[in-house]
Amino acid sequence: MKDLYIEGDEIRDEKAPAGPVAERWDQRRFSAKLVNPANRRKLSVIVVGTGLAGASAAATLGEAGYQVKSFCYQDSPRRAHSIAAQGGINAAKNYRNDGDSIYRLFYDTVKGGDFRSRESNVYRLSQVSVEIIDQCVAQGVPFAREYGGLLDNRSFGGVQVSRTFYARGQTGQQLLIGAYQALERQVQAGTVEMNTRHEMLELIVVDGRARGIVARDMVTGEIETHFADAVVLSSGGYGNVFYLSTNAMGCNVTATWRAHRKGAYFANPCYTQIHPTCIPVSGDYQSKLTLMSESLRNDGRIWVPNEAGDTRDPREIPEEERDYYLERIYPAFGNLVPRDIASRAAKNVCDEGRGVGPGGLGVYLDFADAIKRLGRPAVEAKYGNLFDMYQRITGENPYEVPMRIYPAVHYTMGGLWVDYDLQSSIPGLFVTGEANFSDHGANRLGASALMQGLADGYFVLPNTINDYLAAGPFEEVDESTPEAGEAAEAVRARIDKLLSINGNRTVDSFHKELGHIMWDYCGMERNEEGLRKAVERIRELREEFWQNVRVLGENEELNQSLEKAGRVADFFELAELMCIDALHRRESCGGHFRSESQTEDGEALRHDDEFAYVAAWEFGGTGEPPVLRKEPLEYEYVEMKQRSYK
Amino acid sequence: MNITLRVWRQKGPDDKGRMVTYKVEDVSPDMSFLEMLDVLNERLILEGEEPVAFDHDCREGICGACGVVIDGEAHGPETTTTCQLHMRSFSDGDTITVEPWRAKAFPVIKDLVVDRGAFDRIIQAGGYISAPTGTAPDAHASPVPKADADRAFDAATCIGCGACVAACPNASGMLFTAAKVTHLGMLPQGQPEREARVVQMVNQHDEEDFGGCTNIGECAAVCPKGIPLDTISQLNRDLLGSLSSGAAE
Amino acid sequence: MALKSAMAVTGVILVLFLIAHMYGNLNAFAGQEAFDTYSHHLRELGEPMLPHGGFLWIMRVVLLASVLIHTYAAVALWRRAGRARPVRYQVTKRVQRSYSSYTMRYGGIMIALFTVFHVLHLTTNTIHPGGRSESPYERMVAGFQPEFWYVTLFYVAAVIAVGFHLRHGIWSALATLGINRQSRQRSLNIIATVIAAALTIGFLLTPLSVTFGLVE
Ligand SMILES: Cc1cc2nc3c(=O)[nH]c(=O)nc-3n(C[C@H](O)[C@H](O)[C@H](O)COP(=O)(O)OP(=O)(O)OC[C@H]3O[C@@H](n4cnc5c(N)ncnc54)[C@H](O)[C@@H]3O)c2cc1C
Numbered sequence A: 001m002k003d004l005y006i007e008g009d010e011i012r013d014e015k016a017p018a019g020p021v022a023e024r025w026d027q028r029r030f031s032a033k034l035v036n037p038a039n040r041r042k043l044s045v046i047v048v049g050t051g052l053a054g055a056s057a058a059a060t061l062g063e064a065g066y067q068v069k070s071f072c073y074q075d076s077p078r079r080a081h082s083i084a085a086q087g088g089i090n091a092a093k094n095y096r097n098d099g100d101s102i103y104r105l106f107y108d109t110v111k112g113g114d115f116r117s118r119e120s121n122v123y124r125l126s127q128v129s130v131e132i133i134d135q136c137v138a139q140g141v142p143f144a145r146e147y148g149g150l151l152d153n154r155s156f157g158g159v160q161v162s163r164t165f166y167a168r169g170q171t172g173q174q175l176l177i178g179a180y181q182a183l184e185r186q187v188q189a190g191t192v193e194m195n196t197r198h199e200m201l202e203l204i205v206v207d208g209r210a211r212g213i214v215a216r217d218m219v220t221g222e223i224e225t226h227f228a229d230a231v232v233l234s235s236g237g238y239g240n241v242f243y244l245s246t247n248a249m250g251c252n253v254t255a256t257w258r259a260h261r262k263g264a265y266f267a268n269p270c271y272t273q274i275h276p277t278c279i280p281v282s283g284d285y286q287s288k289l290t291l292m293s294e295s296l297r298n299d300g301r302i303w304v305p306n307e308a309g310d311t312r313d314p315r316e317i318p319e320e321e322r323d324y325y326l327e328r329i330y331p332a333f334g335n336l337v338p339r340d341i342a343s344r345a346a347k348n349v350c351d352e353g354r355g356v357g358p359g360g361l362g363v364y365l366d367f368a369d370a371i372k373r374l375g376r377p378a379v380e381a382k383y384g385n386l387f388d389m390y391q392r393i394t395g396e397n398p399y400e401v402p403m404r405i406y407p408a409v410h411y412t413m414g415g416l417w418v419d420y421d422l423q424s425s426i427p428g429l430f431v432t433g434e435a436n437f438s439d440h441g442a443n444r445l446g447a448s449a450l451m452q453g454l455a456d457g458y459f460v461l462p463n464t465i466n467d468y469l470a471a472g473p474f475e476e477v478d479e480s481t482p483e484a485g486e487a488a489e490a491v492r493a494r495i496d497k498l499l500s501i502n503g504n505r506t507v508d509s510f511h512k513e514l515g516h517i518m519w520d521y522c523g524m525e526r527n528e529e530g531l532r533k534a535v536e537r538i539r540e541l542r543e544e545f546w547q548n549v550r551v552l553g554e555n556e557e558l559n560q561s562l563e564k565a566g567r568v569a570d571f572f573e574l575a576e577l578m579c580i581d582a583l584h585r586r587e588s589c590g591g592h593f594r595s596e597s598q599t600e601d602g603e604a605l606r607h608d609d610e611f612a613y614v615a616a617w618e619f620g621g622t623g624e625p626p627v628l629r630k631e632p633l634e635y636e637y638v639e640m641k642q643r644s645y646k
Numbered sequence B: 001m002n003i004t005l006r007v008w009r010q011k012g013p014d015d016k017g018r019m020v021t022y023k024v025e026d027v028s029p030d031m032s033f034l035e036m037l038d039v040l041n042e043r044l045i046l047e048g049e050e051p052v053a054f055d056h057d058c059r060e061g062i063c064g065a066c067g068v069v070i071d072g073e074a075h076g077p078e079t080t081t082t083c084q085l086h087m088r089s090f091s092d093g094d095t096i097t098v099e100p101w102r103a104k105a106f107p108v109i110k111d112l113v114v115d116r117g118a119f120d121r122i123i124q125a126g127g128y129i130s131a132p133t134g135t136a137p138d139a140h141a142s143p144v145p146k147a148d149a150d151r152a153f154d155a156a157t158c159i160g161c162g163a164c165v166a167a168c169p170n171a172s173g174m175l176f177t178a179a180k181v182t183h184l185g186m187l188p189q190g191q192p193e194r195e196a197r198v199v200q201m202v203n204q205h206d207e208e209d210f211g212g213c214t215n216i217g218e219c220a221a222v223c224p225k226g227i228p229l230d231t232i233s234q235l236n237r238d239l240l241g242s243l244s245s246g247a248a249e
Numbered sequence C: 001m002a003l004k005s006a007m008a009v010t011g012v013i014l015v016l017f018l019i020a021h022m023y024g025n026l027n028a029f030a031g032q033e034a035f036d037t038y039s040h041h042l043r044e045l046g047e048p049m050l051p052h053g054g055f056l057w058i059m060r061v062v063l064l065a066s067v068l069i070h071t072y073a074a075v076a077l078w079r080r081a082g083r084a085r086p087v088r089y090q091v092t093k094r095v096q097r098s099y100s101s102y103t104m105r106y107g108g109i110m111i112a113l114f115t116v117f118h119v120l121h122l123t124t125n126t127i128h129p130g131g132r133s134e135s136p137y138e139r140m141v142a143g144f145q146p147e148f149w150y151v152t153l154f155y156v157a158a159v160i161a162v163g164f165h166l167r168h169g170i171w172s173a174l175a176t177l178g179i180n181r182q183s184r185q186r187s188l189n190i191i192a193t194v195i196a197a198a199l200t201i202g203f204l205l206t207p208l209s210v211t212f213g214l215v216e
């Protein structure tokens, strides 16, 4: 295996305070240097991304008095992909008096992350979760309320306390609009300069510090350089490497990958979360997968026919010829097993040929019993909007015919490695939200990502970044600084190259093929043989891409093929690293099942003695193997346990 | 099924633009409208013609990026976003006309892509509650009656797609503006800035070259999120209130 | 925005005038005397506080001002709408808007033209199909005789235009004044339709009755 990577020295999170876990965040806030308000005006920060993590950070830093430049590739900051989150956001408010506490949220999240996260970070996340809700309510986020006028909570993803705050099925949208409005308020106040339809294509590092970015104005094609005292990347996740995922079409790894190539470690790239209840693929023209809230599993029953190749109308399959496989294998949890288990079980039955619908990639999610038990009006009241959505997309009526669902890639826990201050391995480069390697580790739970995005942006980064900026303003840099000129030149050369190949295949056809490789070999279930094959095929395909892709038009215009081509080019490089990371992690953990590492009855088996570390990858140079740097994880408060759902 | 598309092609903001006809064959009824355009674009690229540019991102009806006028209707024949419109809403042999949103406030950038920055500027003018980070009281400090919370929510679901402007015979952005005024105006947190907000937002709306609203109601009829028409009335009520109390100055 | 409020307020004033005017017109059914007395009365109203014809003049000033403001606002909004969409759609489809809402502007012009004619005809006595007369009643009856069917036709067309204008106008004014709520939307729409219909029928009654010889 060592042929694919080199092992380097271990690393440590130098910023994490010691002492009792509950006091660490306070301690760090106290020890971090402050910046006097008069000096803040002289300091500038670039924030790439306007999702929950980016918009909240830009708004808060602007409010604090820094000069902020904010970037997003969409036409408005409000369209960042956080908008699509449906389910909810966790917070340890204990409004239900059901025994919740910061400690319990901490405990559940560490366990949910399968012991691959840092205790200090998770504890801080739980602490801050409380303030997030207060902040959002003050901004006018219309969370669901009860008749008494107080906030409603629900339990989410198999947790025993009700701590999830939600806004119908549109929690992400409402949270994002709150942050977006706060951001626009700062734009009006003149503290934030907003650059929409700008895509970051390179990081500028001067004297070892992150000092700016190269961005392309997507309307005019102009390659611009922007400078600041610190750079924050909040550019979201890279689930689109799988081509089909629940991510928006534009989600990309470019911002973080370019930073990785400039020296930032990329941690745990193979950790992805797979969501069990998505609407299945209907044809090869399919461009994206739509998630349906997992709450459907509360009342729907999941099954497939007993016999492979049974193509009867599901309503005509008698009860005894159906396999309610989750209820059969996991009688204690039934249809409510965690995401990874539900997803893998669905894949297994489909691999056995028992899948339903086009291409045999789907299982039934049946509400017939629930309708019988609760009556149609009750089901409609609870799930009406989801049923409508399903019907709009598939043209089938889920009140009559069972829905079909299939797992899909949904969230990526890997990302740029950061320390307790959210600073990457490049000084002055901070990373927040899904773009960093998540606080919650190899997460299998829901409602944690929104929490992390807002915690990072509103509360953590604005406190920790001061410690770095206190040493600024740093030396003046501009276009004439050699590093900046080189970075811009590299971007131009790459664009020229893409436009000049004029081959025979479209960008999308490459992306689709790459997606297939990733899904087949680096998806829910992996093994050494498959991953090796994947690395090989990715390399071949990348080779072909650079010889044979066709990108029409020119740079000096809105050119959507060119945008895509740049993103796919970076996905190729990331994909290889993901496979190498997956290959080296010879254990089943989080959402991932490694065939070589299972218990006797086929369940996931972790190897804490060998793999309780963060795998931070250092870029080894173009064409050179990456360097693995391990950050060991220690657990003082939560005892490491194997999970069991039987 | 086979479809004939008449699509607006415009090279850039200064180009005059024209309709171009394309045939798209073997369209599956399960495709979304945008997937049908993807299929067309893949073919165009291989034929050496530049693909049709259109805005889109989430493709699940929530980001508000997509939106074109299809046969004279904003977002096409169903009340949903363009990305959630499926080809089963059309029939084999149909000719479909596809145009960008048309409004001075939304200049065309290329083909079907327009610039909706005017909406962001309306929000900048006052579409927020000033709540600096870290200053918030406990979330339960001010209860909100459920009915008010629900109405605020209904208004808050606006995705900023711009279909209301595209459909309004006056090219007015009043439904978008009213949705925000209503969302924030229904909540106790929104009260201190209520009067100033509506005046500033409407002034900005007028400055952005949107038309005036004459209560035609076409906007609410095409709105994919069902923003109720009476939000405009609520905006008017707030506006008259603040004009008479002098908040306009 | 002030434009809109002005339009709504003046529109409402004009509607109120029309209601009163229709009531007056219906006096025709009570015979020449009643009608002329009503007309006379108009001029005496407010005496002795106001000079003869004083109320009428105040009313005329208010009306004229309203029409001017209303028209000004209408034209301004129309031009703004034109500017707001410099490039037109190749295909347009009405989704829900009614015939009356999208003919507001043309209807308005038609009403304006009609009013000029109408005032010249019945108030100033300048145009006089059927002969001059000092009695408004006679002027009116003479004008609507069957041989002047085109006058009647013009009136009928105008009144129908007014009906359409008001069907949307009343609803719109109420929305502009902030009275519309989701829960009231239906009833407001009904009110607008009823008032518009009542005015249309009420106005039509007089000329048609004359033309068809019910009133002589
Ligand atoms: C369908 C769906 C449902 C989900 N539901 C839940 C849920 O219920 N609960 C939960 O906790 N989590 C949920 N998640 C996960 C969660 O929504 C995301 O992890 C989180 O919102 C990410 O926020 P972010 O700010 O990090 O990134 P994003 O919101 O993705 O924002 C990325 C930003 O970066 C910008 N950007 C990206 N690349 C570039 C570039 N190269 N140059 C310039 N700008 C760039 C984009 O324009 C955008 O503004 C869900 C995710 C999905 C996809």
Ligand code: HEM
Pocket (backbone or CB within 6 Å): C021, C025, C039, C040, C042, C056, C060, C063, C111, C115, C118, C119, C122, C123, C136, C140, C155, C158, C159, C162, C203, C204, C206, C207
């Ligand atoms: C079709 C039925 C109508 C009839 C029979 C009718 C009849 C009359 C008569 C007889 C007068 C003169 C009154 C007087 O001088 O004492 C008059 C005046 C007037 N009418 Fe009408 N009218 C009709 C419709 C309308 C309509 C639809 C409008 C408006 C749109 C209108 C607007 C006016 C105005 C503005 C005056 C002048 C009032 C004044 O300044 O004295 N009328 N009408």
Ligand code: HEM
Pocket (backbone or CB within 6 Å): B214, B215, B216, C004, C007, C008, C009, C010, C011, C012, C014, C015, C018, C067, C070, C071, C074, C075, C101, C104, C105, C107, C108, C109, C111, C112, C165, C166, C168, C169, C170, C172, C173, C174, C176
């Ligand atoms: C001089 C000729 C007139 C013109 C050009 C005109 C034009 C218009 C226009 C363009 C509108 C706005 C359209 C809309 O709201 O959709 C309007 C509204 C209205 N009009 Fe007229 N109109 C005229 C005369 C009248 C008359 C005589 C009346 C009453 C009897 C009237 C009553 C109204 C009312 C009540 C409204 C609604 C106001 C609002 O939208 O808030 N109009 N008119």
Ligand code: SF4
Pocket (backbone or CB within 6 Å): B157, B158, B159, B160, B161, B162, B163, B164, B165, B175, B176, B179, B219, B222, B223, B224, B225, B226, B227
């Ligand atoms: S009001 Fe409706 S149509 Fe207008 S921008 Fe909002 S969602 Fe789109």
Ligand code: F3S
Pocket (backbone or CB within 6 Å): B167, B168, B169, B170, B171, B172, B173, B174, B175, B212, B213, B214, B215, B216, B217, B218, B219, B220, B232
């Ligand atoms: S269609 Fe236009 S006129 Fe007003 S009610 Fe809607 S904005």
Ligand code: FES
Pocket (backbone or CB within 6 Å): B055, B056, B057, B058, B059, B060, B061, B062, B063, B064, B065, B066, B067, B081, B082, B083, B084
């Ligand atoms: S693409 Fe996001 S709403 Fe259509």
